[in-house]
Amino acid sequence: MSPKRLKKEMTYHTSSTRQTFKLGEQLGKRLKGGETILLIGELGSGKTIFAKGVASGLEIKSSTAVTSPSFTLINEYHGRLRLFHIDLYRISRPEELYDLGLEEIMTPANVVMVEWGEKLGPFSPALAIVVRLSSVGERQREITISFPEQN
Numbered sequence: 001m002s003p004k005r006l007k008k009e010m011t012y013h014t015s016s017t018r019q020t021f022k023l024g025e026q027l028g029k030r031l032k033g034g035e036t037i038l039l040i041g042e043l044g045s046g047k048t049i050f051a052k053g054v055a056s057g058l059e060i061k062s063s064t065a066v067t068s069p070s071f072t073l074i075n076e077y078h079g080r081l082r083l084f085h086i087d088l089y090r091i092s093r094p095e096e097l098y099d100l101g102l103e104e105i106m107t108p109a110n111v112v113m114v115e116w117g118e119k120l121g122p123f124s125p126a127l128a129i130v131v132r133l134s135s136v137g138e139r140q141r142e143i144t145i146s147f148p149e150q151n
């Protein structure tokens, strides 16, 4: 995707799980590697649905999780790019993230996607793609995707 065609921030409204999945899939299709995606929104806002769409856009089959027992918070998937999916729901302090090896996985070859991304605190990369989701009805979700300036 050329920089000219990419707006810095876009807001979408979805009215079904499938639409949210598809939106994530569109984002996944244009990832090139090296991106960190922060998913921010309350419980039930659709972070995991969106994340599954991103994985689909990266051509990841649902059965390809490579979970290491020591990385309980991180699931690794192999598709068009390598995807690390992290869920920080149970984290209460950023200090708990020291042992995760985040620096090692945030490389140009990988995509790192973080649910409850606001909990990364000081571990948050400056150039993350930020996806904010909120419930605006039983099936309505407002989803804003912000791209870092360099994209």
Ligand SMILES: Nc1ncnc2c1ncn2[C@@H]1O[C@H](COP(=O)(O)OP(=O)(O)O)[C@@H](O)[C@H]1O
Residues within 6 Å of the ligand: 014, 015, 016, 017, 018, 019, 020, 021, 041, 042, 043, 044, 045, 046, 047, 048, 049, 050, 115, 138, 139, 140, 141
């Ligand atoms: N438009 C929508 N987009 C995403 N999820 C929706 C939508 N409408 C209803 N839902 C429901 O909301 C829930 C979202 O769950 P999930 O993605 O696990 O949320 P989170 O990971 O943010 O806690 C699912 O039960 C899904 O079926």
Ligand SMILES: [Mg+2]
Residues within 6 Å of the ligand: 047, 048, 115
């Ligand atoms: Mg979730």
